Amino acid sequence: MAQASLALASALKDVAANIDRHFDALLAVPDDPRAELYEAMRHAAIGGGKRLRPLLVHATARLFHVDAISVTRVGTAIECIHVYSLIHDDLPAMDNDDMRRGKPTVHKRFGEATAVLAGDCLHALAFEILSAEETHRDAFVRSELVAELSHAAGPNGMAGGQMMDLEAEKSSFDLPTVTRLQAMKTGALISCAVECGAILGRVAPDARTGLRGYARDIGLAFQIADDILDVEGDEELAGKKLRKDGDAGKETFLSLLGLDRAREQAQALVDQAIEHLHGFGAEADLLRDIARFTLDRDR
Amino acid sequence: MAQASLALASALKDVAANIDRHFDALLAVPDDPRAELYEAMRHAAIGGGKRLRPLLVHATARLFHVDAISVTRVGTAIECIHVYSLIHDDLPAMDNDDMRRGKPTVHKRFGEATAVLAGDCLHALAFEILSAEETHRDAFVRSELVAELSHAAGPNGMAGGQMMDLEAEKSSFDLPTVTRLQAMKTGALISCAVECGAILGRVAPDARTGLRGYARDIGLAFQIADDILDVEGDEELAGKKLRKDGDAGKETFLSLLGLDRAREQAQALVDQAIEHLHGFGAEADLLRDIARFTLDRDR
Secondary structure (H helix, E strand, C coil): CCCCCCCHHHHHHHHHHHHHHHHHHHHCCCCCCCCHHHHHHHHHHHHCCCCCHHHHHHHHHHHHHHHHHHHHHHHHHHHHEEEEEHHHHHHCCCCCCCECCCCCCCCHHHCCHHHHHHHHHHHHHHHHHCCCCCCCCHHHHHHHHHHHHHHHHCCHHHHHHHHHHHCCCCCCCCCHHHHHHHHHHHHHHHHHHHHHHHHCCCCCCCHHHHHHHHHHHHHHHHHHHHHHHHHHHHHHHHCCCCCHHHHHCCHHHHHCHHHHHHHHHHEEEEEHHHCCCCCCHHHHHHHHHHHHHCCCCCC | CCCCCHHHHHHHHHHHHHHHHHHHHHCCCCCCCHHHHHHHHHCCCCCCCCCCCHHHHHHHHHHHHHCCCHHHHHHHHHHHHHHHHHHHCCCCCCCCCCEEECCCCCHHHCCHHHHHHHHHHHHHHHHHHHEEEEEECHHHHHHHHHHHHHHHCHEEEEEEHHHHHHHHHCCCHHHHHHHHHHHHHHHHHHHHHEEEEEEECCCCHCHHHHHHHHHHHHHHHHHHHHHHHHHHHHHHHCCCCHHHHHHCCCCCHHHHHHHHHHHHHHHHHHHHHCCCCCCCHHHHHEEEEHHHCCCCCCC
């Protein structure tokens, strides 16, 4: 985090505090047999992660002076999807991870059945948040947000990319296939965060081209940086097990490009992402800072 | 099915054919590494089940002359949620079932990781279907449908009820707690089907009281009948393993009420459900037939 600009560091802190506060209220533990389910959701959702996706909603929506409450609710909904996917990806049948964000994974702490259900509940809650009138008074905006997030989460987005990732252990994917896999697995939800910021700003679909290019480029840069961190990073700082892709024999940007070309490629993508913002002035500086931050991070 | 009226038998057949046709188009297998994921979703979603929930959307929406395409799309979305919940409930960490609708369960046939992802994808697809303009041209209606279904699927509905069901193996629940558990686990999605039919019909919330009472009563009657079938039914006809609740030491309507009182209670609920429809004429006969059918079925 030492590398983040002052404005970015402050935005990261504010957004994280907002999201935590929102999750704390949303996931108040009921006094009935579902208490453990809520504890499991809180364990996964509160107090961890960079909150990159909610930050992207915030940084995009500020270009268009969107209400703070809409921004927080949409950020929380997208984070619900991100957190549910981490819970399910960590399951023994999937990546079988014991640690996440420096804590035991949900199934390690609460058991597998509760982990499956906690993920399912966060998945449903995302759409309950988006479709509520408090998120936006205009039903058309609410419906667009749901369309965007459900597409990004489903078989043509994140979950489809995760399926391709499972197949990557059995096949030897080439660079276009790995690029498509990552564009779906992590890129779709990152793009969705920017798109939802634009939807809240009532930007017409054909005026979103620049923002879409920005989102696509930082999504890919983020994943290349992740591949590099996976090989060069510190497990303590990362809060999770590293170097699993190599062990599983999966092709990654790093294995296909080598370290030097991967670094160059990631930097080129960040430059290109910033170029996509040329139509905006200083109000887009936070988006520019986020683009640089995708590479200069330690976790 | 011999007990169903001619009109009901024909509606059951038509709705099932419509839903199958819709799933067949929705889940066309792509020529890429996600093929297995789509095969798994098709295995679970196509050609099985009574399609009770889509039938309830149809029977309710016909009271208000709703477009057929809206009815089919909303029925498919609710069935996506129902099918995803069956896939996840059957997982080894949950109910650990090998057979469902007379076929191997998804994880038996495609492996656990694919089963988790197939469920997650159907979950997301439900909301992608509802938020698409083809479902209804009015965004307010689309947003209401999403609000209703996401609430019915989440921690205050189906998934919350499933969590209570897991806890039921450890505790000894009383009748009010079992009633609440079942109202959430199976009742919420049944009520949601009727509610979505009314939303499509643009019935104002405070004019839905009768339909809500009907839905609540048949949901409970359906579950009592299920408990009775679980003890008295034929595994061959049911297409799944029976008599598991008793083996797991769970309290059910049957264990708490005894067979005779459970039968009386279910019949009283069906009569009461039909009474809730007194404001409707012959156009509600299909809903009345469905109420009777919840008891007179062999699977």
